[in-house]
């Protein structure tokens with residue numbers, strides 16, 4: 459069978475991690491089976507859909523390496539792939555369903571429907587008993603799908619196994635609104651059939667829609683896809699993942715400087731595992747191993763700390779030259795200006811130690827900011843904690859003397875000079891070096907000190923020490 463799967467985001471907001479995970483799993487499944495991965499845009503909600511969000515979806519998927527074989531922008535023989543371009547088709551399907559008796563126009567008001575529900579309850583009938591049988595035939599109003607009385611829908615979910623919904627939980631749902639737009643159920647099912655989708659792989663939050671889609675598929679006719687519902691994504695506290703847990707949109711993760719390959723690796727673990735405890739693997743390995751039957755039914759936990767750790771692992775594994783090249787745009791945007799070639803040379807000198815301690819590309823700019831400014835911004839809590847102690851002026855003064863006489867200003871010479879300062883003042887490294895770190899970089903947290911000083915250079919280092927001596931008074 460030629461596998462055809464789709465991801466069908468609605469461009470009504472930033473892409474949530476849950477949708478990105480669904481996209482990745484669909485993509486891995488398609489690639490594993492040499493199948494077709496389709497990007498459809500579900501924009502029937504014209505009021506909330508925005509071009510900007512569609513662009514973000516596409517850019518985000520491209521960034522993550524989720525290339526689509528058919529769909530918006532790339533086309534394909536089953537198109538169009540944007541729902542707003544398929545309105546005539548939905549209308550046609552609705553008319554066909556009304557004609558064949560699978561759907562009916564309903565002009566009853568919400569109050570009327572509520573009273574019918576109450577009446578059914580009183581008579582101990584199915585809650586939708588009267589709703590399913592409109593007393594009068596309407597020719598306008600919403601269109602409802604007529605759910606067969608005794609229908610129970612059973613299907614074999616590729617992840618969850620046998621799933622069954624009794625008819626009591628499926629009401630006569632609306633498929634077409636009086637303003638001439640299809641509902642999600644109708645548009646999505648029609649598209650899945652028309653696009654010859656073989657597997658609908660989506661989040662468990664949509665599980666309750668599936669019996670409706672199956673009934674609709676049968677009424678419309680065509681090859682019914684298989685369904686697979688991916689487990690929900692929770693925060694570490696067991697609550698559904700939301701803003702409270704940190705970033706949740708693809709854009710935020712991109713902006714923070716995650717590596718797409720690390721992000722992909724982490725996302726693939728949300729409900730799936732390659733084998734046992736192995737957490738770091740390549741996308742090729744994941745694609746080769748991916749199987750829906752290995753996806754878990756249990757909720758997955760999205761743990762930002764673990765993602766950050768993984769990103770750091772990937773960053774450290776990069777060849778140095780690649781690290782420099784890839785971090786470059788983040789350094790520029792972090793500093794808010796381009797660097798000249800001398801500055802880039804300084805950055806490159808510092809790169810190995812920065813790479814060692816970077817969890818995100820976006821961190822890197824901050825770590826090296828002290829190198830590219832004439833005016834250090836002192837972190838005031840660091841200043842108060844470190845610089846206002848006894849003996850700090852002596853540390854700064856003696857250090858200046860020792861550094862000033864160096865001919866070579868490389869790491870080892872700087873280290874030797876500062877160690878002799880510690881000896882002369884008879885103080886330990888912590889007490890003696892921390893003030894230098896604050897003086898030179900502005901903060902208690904910085905790349906390693908001897909490298910920092912050596913790369914900063916003699917003149918600028920001495921200027922900063924002098925400034926601090928004066929400030930301390």
Ligand code: GLU
Pocket residue numbers: 465466467468477500646659660664
């Ligand atoms: N537009 C729907 C969503 O983003 C598609 C859901 C589906 O995969 O059927 O939730």
